[in-house]
Amino acid sequence: MRYTLLLHYPEMTADDLGPEALAEGMRAFDDYAKALEAAGILRSAEVLQPSAVTTTLRERDGELLVQDGPFADTREQLGGTFVIEVDDLDHAIEWARQAPPIAWGAVEIRSTATRFVDGAWQGTAPVQ
Template structure:
């Protein structure tokens, strides 16, 4: 079964981190990604640009409303994702617990709703 691991972090804290800490975090993500790939669980993943680069789109009364930035003002922002293959939710949760973001932010584990057409 496929799962999304949605990574939420505090953008302001990440931006303010010293260079040495940024390299340390980057290395941790590199090792985590490599472990996912070696296990055969990795399907996709990437980092997202900060929320200032986001655009939110909504339809209201047949009109498209476009807003600069994220829709919600939250303490943590969606910073990236991994799409993985896991035997079950427990296996996906185990991978989420190993993600570097689990110790500084939140990793949301969400099963993918498989489309059948």
């Protein structure tokens, strides 16, 4: 099954972190990505820009509303994702618990319901 690991953690600038902590974090994420890749389960990994540069779109009464900055006003923000393909949720949990932000944030595991591949949707309807 395909799972997306959504990494939530407090946003900090490089200055907030300091050079040592920044280098350590980058090394931890690099090691984690390489471990997933070596296991043959990594499908993609993305680090997102800070939430301050987010643009949120909504439509209300036929009018497009564009909001700059994060929509959610929370301490933790979505910072990145890893998409992995493993046998089951237990394996996804094993890998998610090794994600660096588990120590200072949260890792949400969400299975893929459908995905668009080679011009067509594949999979099942989302579980309610």
